[in-house]
Amino acid sequence: xxxxxxxxxxxxxxxxxxxxxxxxxxxxxxxxxxxxxxxxxxxxxxxxxxxxxxxxxxxxxxxxxxxxxxxxxxxxxxxxxxxxxxxxxxxxxxxxxxxxxxxxxxxxxxxxxxxxxxxxxxxxxxxxxxxxxxxxxxxxxxxxxxxxxxxxxxxxxxxxxxxxxxxxxxxxxxxxxxxxxxxxxxxxxxxxxxxxxxxxxxxxxxxxxxxxxxxxxxxxxxxxxxxxxxxxxxxxxxxxxxxxxxxxxxxxxxxxxxxxxxxxxxxxxxxxxxxxxxxxxxxxxxxxxxxxxxxxxxxxxxxxxxxxxxxxxxxxxxxxxxxxxxxxxxxxxxxxxxxxxxxxxxxxxxxxxxxxxxxxxxxxxxxxxxxxxxxxxxxxxxxxxxxxxxxxxxxxxxxxxxxxxxxxxxxxxxxxxxxxxxxxxxxxxxxxxxxxxxxxxxxxxxxxxxxxxxxxxxxxxxxxxxxxxxxxxxxxxxxxxxxxxxxxxxxxxxxxxxxxxxxxxxxxxxxxxxxxxxxxxxxxxxxx
Ligand SMILES: [Zn+2]
Numbered sequence: 001x002x003x004x005x006x007x008x009x010x011x012x013x014x015x016x017x018x019x020x021x022x023x024x025x026x027x028x029x030x031x032x033x034x035x036x037x038x039x040x041x042x043x044x045x046x047x048x049x050x051x052x053x054x055x056x057x058x059x060x061x062x063x064x065x066x067x068x069x070x071x072x073x074x075x076x077x078x079x080x081x082x083x084x085x086x087x088x089x090x091x092x093x094x095x096x097x098x099x100x101x102x103x104x105x106x107x108x109x110x111x112x113x114x115x116x117x118x119x120x121x122x123x124x125x126x127x128x129x130x131x132x133x134x135x136x137x138x139x140x141x142x143x144x145x146x147x148x149x150x151x152x153x154x155x156x157x158x159x160x161x162x163x164x165x166x167x168x169x170x171x172x173x174x175x176x177x178x179x180x181x182x183x184x185x186x187x188x189x190x191x192x193x194x195x196x197x198x199x200x201x202x203x204x205x206x207x208x209x210x211x212x213x214x215x216x217x218x219x220x221x222x223x224x225x226x227x228x229x230x231x232x233x234x235x236x237x238x239x240x241x242x243x244x245x246x247x248x249x250x251x252x253x254x255x256x257x258x259x260x261x262x263x264x265x266x267x268x269x270x271x272x273x274x275x276x277x278x279x280x281x282x283x284x285x286x287x288x289x290x291x292x293x294x295x296x297x298x299x300x301x302x303x304x305x306x307x308x309x310x311x312x313x314x315x316x317x318x319x320x321x322x323x324x325x326x327x328x329x330x331x332x333x334x335x336x337x338x339x340x341x342x343x344x345x346x347x348x349x350x351x352x353x354x355x356x357x358x359x360x361x362x363x364x365x366x367x368x369x370x371x372x373x374x375x376x377x378x379x380x381x382x383x384x385x386x387x388x389x390x391x392x393x394x395x396x397x398x399x400x401x402x403x404x405x406x407x408x409x410x411x412x413x414x415x416x417x418x419x420x421x422x423x424x425x426x427x428x429x430x431x432x433x434x435x436x437x438x439x440x441x442x443x444x445x446x447x448x449x450x451x452x453x454x455x456x457x458x459x460x461x462x463x464x465x466x467x468x469x470x471x472x473x474x475x476x477x478x479x480x481x482x483x484x485x486x487x488x489x490x491x492x493x494x495x496x497x498x499x500x501x502x503x504x505x506x507x508x509x510x511x512x513x514x515x516x517x518x519x520x521x522x523x524x525x526x527x528x
Contacts, residue, residue, distance in 0.1 A: 001261040004254055005230040007041040007142075007175075007206065008034050008247060009239075010278065011056075012074050015045075016240035020282050024056050028063060030278050034235075035069040037274040038267040039247075041142075043072045043102060048092030057096040068264060072142065073098045077105045077130040080118040084133040093134065100140035102175070103130055107162035108151020120158050124165045131169035141166075142173035144208060149176065149183040152191050160198060173204045173230055178219060181212030181242065189222035196227035206230030209245045211237060216245040221253060224260065231262075235278045236286055236293075248275045249291045252324050272325035273493060280492055285466055292324045295495065301331040301375065310343050331375050341385075348382060350389045360388050370501055371473045371482050377499035379519040380512075386522075395521045396453045397422045398514075399431070403441045403506060417444035423456040430456070442468065442509040449517070462491045463520035465513075470505065487512040491520055 011027050014020075022030070027044065034042045044060060045053030060071055073096035078087040093101050105127045106112050112123035127143065134141045143166040145159070152159040163174055176192060188207070196205050207223035207230070209216040220231050231254070233245030248271060254260040255268055262268075275293040279286045288296040298321040300309055309316045313328065321327050330344050341360055345352045352360070363384060364374065374381040386392045399420040406414045416437050422429045434452040438444030446465065454460050467488035472481045485500045485508040496519050500511025 001259055003229065004224055004260040004262050005040040005204070005206075006247060006251060006262050007043065007072075007230060007232040008039045008234060009043040009074075009208075009232055009244065010034070010234040012043045012045050013240070013244055014234035014238035017238050017243070018240075020238070020284060022282060024052055024059060026281050027056050028059060030281055031060065031064055031066070031069075031071070033274050033277050033281075035064075035066045037235075037270050038068045038263040040069065040230075041072050041100065042066070042069045043074050044096075044098070046074045047096040048075065048089055054092070054096075057098065061097050068267075070100050070140075071098045072100045072102050074102050074104070077103055077126040078133075080116050080122055080126060084129050087130075090130060090133060094137050094139070098139075100142065100172075101134055102142040102144055103134070104144040104146050104177075105130075105162060105166065106147070107145035107159050108147040109155040109158045110151065111147050112158070120161070123158070124161050127162055128165040128169050131166050131171050135170040141171045142175060142206070143171045144175045144177050146177050147179045149178050149188065149191055150180060152194075153187075156194075160195075163195065163199065167199060167202050171203055173206050174199065175206035175208050175230065175232060176223070176228070177208040178210060181210030181216065183209075183215075183219065184213060185215055185218045185222040188219045189226045192223040192226035192228050204230050206232060207245075208232040210239065211242040211244065211246070214242070216243070217250045217253065220245045220250050221258075224254060224258075235275050236284070236290065238282070238284070246290075248293045252292045252319070256319050256323060268323060269325040276490075276495065277492060280466075280490055280495075283466075285488070285495065292319075293326060295329070297321070298326055299329040299331050310339070329378070331378075344381070345385060345389075348385065350385060350391065352385070352389050356388050360385055363388070367501075371484050372499055372501050373484065374499070376486055377497045379496035380498045380515045383498075383515055383519055383522075392518065392522060394425060395423070395457060395518060396449075397429075398449075401445060401448075401510070403444060405441065415439070415441055415444045417441065417448040419445065419448040419452050421449065421452045423453050441506050442513065445506075445510060446513060449513075457521060459521055459524035460517065462524065463489055463517065465489050465516065466495070468509075470508075473501075483508045485509045485512045487516050489516045489520060491524065494523070496520070 015022055031042050045056050047054045047057050073093050075089045075093040078084050078090055084090055106123055112120055131141050166174055205228045207220050207228045209219040233247040235247050237243040237246030251262045255262045272293045276286050288294045298317055330340055341357050402418045404416050408414055418435045420433045422431050424430055432452040434448045436444055436448035436451055438447050450460055469486040471484045473484055482503050483505045486497055488497045498512045498515035500508040502508040
């Protein structure tokens with residue numbers, strides 16, 4: 001199988017996205033995950049642009065043991081009219097101590113003349129000198145040709161000259177960047193084809209796309225069709241504006257559908273877990289509808305369809321979800337009949353007889369009538385089915401709880417929860433009472449409960465809540481309306497959603513929270 005190298009830039013370009021920041025510790029953990037997945041290159045950051053990245057490379061050198069990936073430091077060519085040996089950017093790059101470096105170079109006439117305010121000759125020299133200098137320092141040099149497609153459209157001679165300056169001085173990779181993200185697949189394919197024909201075997205052609213037209217994955221695939229053998233992007237498509245090429249999509253596309261080798265043998269099935277793990281570390285949930293790795297990517301609804309898919313899985317799935325480490329999921333709703341519940345029961349490994357299945361169907365109908373909605377709350381459904389078949393241990397039992405919210409003289413609100421709870425069973429059960437403050441009632445209950453039972457159930461420390469959604473169901477009765485709460489939690493590897501419904505918002509929240517913690521505890525026992 002021909003190899004297409006994967007270059008992940010989550011730790012550099014990916015962190016440009018609004019609202020995301022990562023500590024050095026986070027970056028080290030993400031690098032480990034990317035290495036576990038098996039990408040060829042991990043771009044770690046821009047040493048010199050910020051002190052955090054200098055610290056990252058220093059710690060990476062001593063703390064990271066990468067099995068498959070090569071760590072890359074990012075920088076730029078020397079400044080205009082400057083010299084390589086006293087250029088701070090190049091010095092920082094060398095001091096990062098990585099075997100490979102990636103430098104961004106201006107390859108468009110417009111950018112050289114207007115942004116750098118210099119001549120095309122000097123523009124080409126900046127590339128040539130910088131590559132030569134870094135090769136002299138023993139580094140593998142990848143060159144990111146910024147604004148390449150826009151530049152090629154208006155002055156292809158200069159863009160090819162920029163390429164030549166990099167190649168003749170020993171660059172290993174020429175990465176063509178659609179920096180503004182506005183180019184479409186047909187044109188990407190045509191221009192990459194021109195460059196591949198021009199460069200031949202002298203360097204590997206790479207592609208770096210942004211998703212401003214929703215075509216980053218399609219553009220990267222068009223580039224590979226035209227001969228590119230190196231794809232840059234980020235897991236889950238993280239990146240500024242609309243994001244970078246989504247590696248979680250493009251890797252399985254290239255590997256499963258086009259026969260390219262992107263990851264080492266047997267590693268593709270790590271994709272879903274690693275995508276979620278990285279997203280979690282950055283506090284960004286994976287879009288449920290994301291191709292291949294989203295929680296809905298292989299979810300099936302409605303009775304007829306479900307019984308068909310049980311007979312022939314490939315009738316409704318474009319690939320086998322196991323290949324990317326995801327799984328088929330049957331979504332249960334009121335419309336669902338016995339077949340769906342039976343299938344879900346088999347999926348969970350429960351042996352439910354006819355009477356239990358009837359009981360579950362009755363419960364579902366009643367609860368959905370009250371406003372429960374299990375399609376969105378798989379974990380609550382699983383607990384309901386496990387409880388019906390007697391398979392959920394009592395991790396804790398709440399005797400009572402009380403929440404008080406005061407408005408203080410300065411207009412601030414103060415919320416305090418008291419929880420009385422029993423842990424353990426029979427004579428060994430222990431009673432714990434704890435009081436905690438929170439920024440709201442649910443937060444205060446969560447904190448108090450964790451304090452009360454956290455010592456006996458240390459697995460709770462891994463479980464945290466990531467999303468909390470409240471909806472009013474019968475809006476007509478205003479403050480007397482029924483409230484539906486959906487709570488999403490994670491243990492860093494899997495995400496789950498639970499539901500609670502009640503006219504009392506605190507009770508609804510509590511139902512969802514209790515299910516959420518019980519589900520997390522149940523699975524931490526099952527798969528330690
Ligand atoms: Zn970029």
